[in-house]
Amino acid sequence: MKNPSEQNISRVPNHLAIIMDGNGRWAEQRHLPRIIGHRKGVEVVHSVVDECLALGTRYLTLFAFSSENWGRPHDEVEALMGLLGRFLQKELSSLHKRGIRLNAIGEVSRLPRNIRTILNDIIEQTAGNDSLVLTLALSYGARNEMVRVAQALAAKAVAGELSSEDISETDLVAELDTSGLPDPDFLIRTSGEMRISNFLLWQLAYTELYFTDVLWPDFSVKHLRAAVAEYGRRHRRFGLTAAQLKALEDRSKEWAD
């Protein structure tokens, strides 16, 4: 493989989503408590956000805590919540300074009250920023999200605001936690696991997937650049033929001229 710094990044994902996995194994390999891996993992977030700003990626969505992660041992869950609170407190001014808008998806109501308060404060304070939308998936599970979508649509139908046979993809998308965000162009999962683990099941329908063995605490800017370079080599077809896509591209170029 070429040195990543020499890699030619021809196309950058507009929306990058990451399943930040492998913190526990990183710590266990060093005979350290799992929480040390989580702490190290938080440090990586800062550099990944910076690199996204440098690359020109406009949306970054990070899977930080899943609906299923509530089932982990109590002390690990508590330590993760503590880390999240400290991360938010520490990052507040730096996010704002860098023009980043913070957003959250998932069942945020399940988070401890102090975290919800600081999260909502940052979301409010950064609402006018537009260099990057950083979305944290917290207490997020795609199946849970879809159940909530079904509940919202059913409530609208019962209220007479929507007739069930007219429900469209647009109506459904409007009820997703991610409404207002484009679908991810590129998904990175670290730690060698090749699964989605209940992340963005609807939104990932046409996302390019990328799996790396690197554990999240070891994931560096050079790994991110290598992944993005690989994204630039992918050919997305969205169910069409390559010839059809070429014709569409040529037409949009003509319009641009």
Ligand code: IPE
């Ligand atoms: C990802 O790392 C972080 C969270 C799920 C909160 P893990 O804690 O899942 O690390 P591994 O997969 O056990 O190594």
Ligand code: IPE
């Ligand atoms: C997915 O990782 C969730 C996060 C990274 C926050 P998990 O470690 O929870 O997923 P599984 O258990 O390996 O599928």
Ligand code: MG
């Ligand atoms: Mg894991």
